[in-house]
Amino acid sequence: MAVESSPRRRADAERNATAILDAGLECLLVDPQTSMTAIARAAGVSRVTLYSHFPTREILLEAALERSVAEAVHALDVEAGDAGPADETLARLMRSSWQVLDRNFSTFTAAAAALPPDVIRDRHDRILRPVRDLILRGQQEDAIRRDLSADWLVTVVYQLMHAAAGEVQAGRLTSAAAPDVLTATVLAALRTRGGQQ
Template identity: 50%
Template sequence: MAKTAARQPVPARRADAERNIAAILEAGTRLLGADPAASVADVAKAAGVGRVTLYGHFPSREALVDAVLDHAVGLADAALQDESLDTAPAREAMAGLLRTSWEVLDRHRRLFVAADRVLATERIREHHDRPLRRVRRLIERGQREGAFRTDLPLPWLVTTFFSIIHSAAQEREAGRLAATDVERVLVETMLSLLSRAETTAPS
């Protein structure tokens, strides 16, 4: 590293590094999305960089998967930008948010499976902080408008959104849920859960 530094001016090195990182994240998203078992060597090859270069930026497969997940969630969050989230009736907006979220997650389903194999659930959830803020904002609005229940803690309702949609990804991957049934199942489940139960729990 010290020798290279002496030969190449700093800005050019930084630009190279940024280009390499972008290529690695793009290739990682693509390859892990196709095969959750894709290796670091496969990703380096597809990105057109050497393994040493890749390990220079991402010191382990876990670190690579972590960075690729973060990259993919950033793309997903962009897809969730939709002003109807703030204007449509809350239940309709929730159904729309579930459908769009599922569409994006389903596209990256295998990448999520790859992440689930090497990262703790809490870490995966941290990466979803931005999209989950949208979920939280919508649930809060629905509560203010009387469409959603207020007897359960708000963070818990946000968690159930995360948990249910990721369960659907697991169920799809395991072949226990039909592709054609996912959207209906997600919308029915989440809206039932957000509605005040008619009968309270037996004591």
């Protein structure tokens, strides 16, 4: 045990953290009850190495989710910081956040199935904060409709993004076509009527 948890072991495990997360996610998507032993085997590490980083499946899943959320928040922050018209910024934001969602869809799916709703809701709120701020700005600038609440419009954006991801997973929409379809739908739903001409 002293040997297994030595600094060298831990350094190895850290170097492999991404590989462990990737392998673990893949296992958990196939079977949410995959044993830690099977995950260690899939990642090519010892069980002790695995446990030193991720004591439980839930912690592994939360770490994978955290990695994807950080990527999404970064992408959204970059786009939302744009000072241009809110509806145009929203269109760009939809496209870049679609790329993040498309790359991380399996993580979000596995996390949503296994983690407690309050954990999902917290990450979800963090991701959507820049979208909400942008919608509020758009409403002030009269680029985004004001007859519906910003909270509802954020929900609309979120649900339509997840709907598009679901359609891609089901093979009814291509990943290449999704950003255009999404943007056309979301802008029509959110823009003020004048803005739709």
